[in-house]
Amino acid sequence: MKLSVIVPMLNEAAVLPELLAHLLPLQRAGCEVLLVDGGSTDGCAVMARVAGFTVIDAPAGRARQMNAGARQARGDVLLFLHADTRLPDGAEQRVTQALGAPVGASLGVPAPVWGRFDVRISGQSPWLKVVARMMNLRSRLSGIATGDQAIFVRRTVFQACGGFPEQPLMEDIELCKRLKRRSPPACLADQVITSGRRWETRGVWRTIVLMWRLRLAYWLGASAESIARAYR
DSSP: OOEEEEEEESSOTTTHHHHHHHHHHHHHTTOEEEEEESOOSSSHHHHHHHTTOEEEEOOSSHHHHHHHHHHHOOSSEEEEOOTTEEOOTTHHHHHHHHHHSOTTGGGTOOOOSEEEEEEEEESSOTHHHHHHHHHHHHHHHHOOOOGGGOOEEEHHHHHHTTSSOOOSSOHHHHHHHHHHTTOOOEEEEEEEEEEOHHHHHHOHHHHHHHHHHHHHHHHTTOOHHHHHHHHO
16 A cells, blocks of 8 residues: 655744655655645745645645645555654554454444544643543543544545535544544554644643633534634
């Protein structure tokens, strides 16, 4: 299985050198790496191209950008990686192993066609460890992943599901709902590391309460547009 790593970005010049250094070994190992730029004004798209990476231009919006990357991807498996998230060592092998074996087939359990990693949140606050544990537990119990957990999926299944709904927020939840109809997710205990900047900037507990309130509102039928306005 060939892996395509799709990274949406918008004005990421500050983190771009570290991001490209992280992606370079994957590219050298034979993974397809696609950076999808949503109209950056800080020169990060030019910087990435000069460094030898493929950059796709797309309308701004994470869902639109990830769908644009998926349309050009040629890998058997798509992995969607946020620009501030880093994969664990050996991630490509873990993904292909998770989707390559019919685990539970003898018991009538469908082989997974998608999955996600556990997450660890970097930062100074000790509460970020609690947040990460809550995210991982919630994901295992619900079968719903967040974009911070580096969702991966067979390309044919992603296409059949219609890709990400092109809405301003909660696109990861909607994709997971669609994918759960195909199979349960492969829940990898290997941890991706994502930045805790937004939690620490807004306040950890304030952000926890905000996110739970927004998720509840979404489950109760609030539109993604109204959720996005409240999130800002």
